[in-house]
Amino acid sequence: MIKIEGITKKFDKFTALSNLNCEIQDGCIYGLVGSNGAGKSTLLRLIMGIYTPDEGHILIDDVDVHKHPESKDRLIFIPDELFFIPQANMKSMAKFYANMYPKFDMERFAHLTEVFGLDPKKKLNAFSKGMRRQAAIILSLSCMADYVFLDETFDGIDPVIRNLIKKVIYADVCERKTTFVLTSHSLRELEDTCDQLALLHKGGIVFESNVENLKTSLFKVQVAFHGEYDKSVFDKTEIETVSFQKHGSVSVLIVRGDREKTAKLIQEMNPVLFEILPLSLEEVFVYEMDALGYEFNDVII
Numbered sequence: 126m127i128k129i130e131g132i133t134k135k136f137d138k139f140t141a142l143s144n145l146n147c148e149i150q151d152g153c154i155y156g157l158v159g160s161n162g163a164g165k166s167t168l169l170r171l172i173m174g175i176y177t178p179d180e181g182h183i184l185i186d187d188v189d190v191h192k193h194p195e196s197k198d199r200l201i202f203i204p205d206e207l208f209f210i211p212q213a214n215m216k217s218m219a220k221f222y223a224n225m226y227p228k229f230d231m232e233r234f235a236h237l238t239e240v241f242g243l244d245p246k247k248k249l250n251a252f253s254k255g256m257r258r259q260a261a262i263i264l265s266l267s268c269m270a271d272y273v274f275l276d277e278t279f280d281g282i283d284p285v286i287r288n289l290i291k292k293v294i295y296a297d298v299c300e301r302k303t304t305f306v307l308t309s310h311s312l313r314e315l316e317d318t319c320d321q322l323a324l325l326h327k328g329g330i331v332f333e334s335n336v337e338n339l340k341t342s343l344f345k346v347q348v349a350f351h352g353e354y355d356k357s358v359f360d361k362t363e364i365e366t367v368s369f370q371k372h373g374s375v376s377v378l379i380v381r382g383d384r385e386k387t388a389k390l391i392q393e394m395n396p397v398l399f400e401i402l403p404l405s406l407e408e409v410f411v412y413e414m415d416a417l418g419y420e421f422n423d424v425i426i
Contacts, residue, residue, distance in 0.1 A: 126151050127172060127272070127304070131181035134167055141167040143328040144181070149321070151271075152302035154294065156315040159325035165308040166205060168325070169274045172306075173202045185272065198226055201270040203261050205277040215245040215260050219267065226268040234267035241289065254281040262290060271303060278307045279314055291318055316406040324410065332413055336406070343367065343409050346378040348391060349398035362390050367412050379404070379412050 127149040134142045142164045149155045157165045170176045172183055174190040174197060182189060188196050209218060215238060223229035238245050241259050249257060258281055265273060279287045297303040309315050315322065316336070323333040350358075356369040359378065364387055368379035375398060380387055384401060391399055404412075 126186060127306075128184040128187075129168075129172070129181070130183075132168075132171060132178050132183060133180035134164075134171060134176060135179050140328055142171070142178075145329055147323060147330055147333060149304060149306060151304050152298055153320040154298060154305045154307065154318055156319035156322045157306065157308040157325060158310070158312055158315060158322060159308075160310065163325040164328045165325055166276050169202060169204075169276055169306065169308065172272075173197070173200055173274060175202070198228075199271040200274070201226070201265045201268045201272070202274040203258075203265050203276060203278075205280065207257055207261050209249045209257070209260075212248060212250070214248050215243060215264070218249070218260070218264055219245070222264050222268055226270065228269040230267050230269050233269070234263065237263040237266060237293070241286065255283060255286065258282055259286060259290075266293060266297065269301075271301075272306070273297075273303060274306045276308050278309060294318070312407045312410060313405075322406075324414070332410070334413075339406070339409055339413070341384075343379060343381050343404055343412060344384055344387075345402040345404055345408075346380050346387065346391065347375065347398065347400050347402060348378065348396050349375045350394065350396055358394070362394075364390055367416065 129145060129147050129149075132142055132145045133140070145164070145168070157168065159165050167176065171178055172185070172190070174194060177191055183191070185196065185200070190196055190200070210221065213221075215234075219229070219231065219234050223231065235245075241263060243252075243256060243260060243263070249260060252260060262275070265275075279290070282290065294303075294305055298305065307315060307319065312322075319336055321333070322336055322339070323330045325331070354376075355371070356366065359366050359369070364378075365381045366378050367381050368377075370377045388399075388401060
């Protein structure tokens with residue numbers, strides 16, 4: 126498990142992270158979402174031991190990577206801006222990685238290279254942007270690390286290959302209990318991938334939640350009644366209304382709580398129209414951020 130306690134990191138007069146705290150459980154896919162400058166890449170580099178925190182501690186299975194650099198062979202990091210040895214191909218890079226990671230699996234490397242349809246003998250500088258990222262992911266997953274950190278994971282990768290990468294990630298989580306930490310600017314990109322999501326803004330985590338609980342705790346209700354009514358008819362019930370909008374005789378509510386209980390309460394009000402609709406993860410974040418006093422677009426864009 127990764128424990129991040131009171132981490133602060135400053136660069137000259139700029140504070141990238143300020144008193145950040147979080148825990149990342151083993152065998153999960155943890156997503157970090159935020160705008161440019163939110164601190165996502167800095168946090169990954171701190172966990173990897175590339176940067177040293179000005180304050181606070183980062184422990185991986187109770188080991189401080191900064192004090193025990195030998196533990197880094199359990200960690201692998203794919204940065205947003207990729208770097209390969211000049212004139213190298215995937216095959217020579219695999220030998221390079223194998224010298225640093227004792228569990229590097231050449232058979233897995235060969236298998237993944239074939240699955241992704243890449244030529245391991247072709248120079249990497251002749252690859253497209255998306256192919257170079259695929260190569261970096263293949264090399265990293267072949268290291269058989271316990272913790273994998275992917276910065277802007279799917280940048281430049283087409284939807285078909287993106288789904289293939291997700292399948293490999295899922296398999297590693299299920300079979301090896303690998304922990305993945307993914308960053309992105311897009312909630313939609315991580316919505317169907319992550320178990321846990323954290324939203325970073327101005328160097329701190331302003332919202333963090335289990336994805337499944339997050340998506341089930343809020344839902345949309347569309348309802349209409351005979352005659353005139355307003356929001357007050359719901360205030361008199363046990364329904365927790367987060368948002369209320371009325372268009373003609375039809376109202377749309379965002380409700381927090383138990384769906385079955387809410388449905389029973391509304392049905393007892395004899396509606397002429399009633400249905401419960403799911404919310405996208407982005408919609409959920411909008412309402413949760415609003416409840417915390419943040420303007421979602423200011424945070425995520």
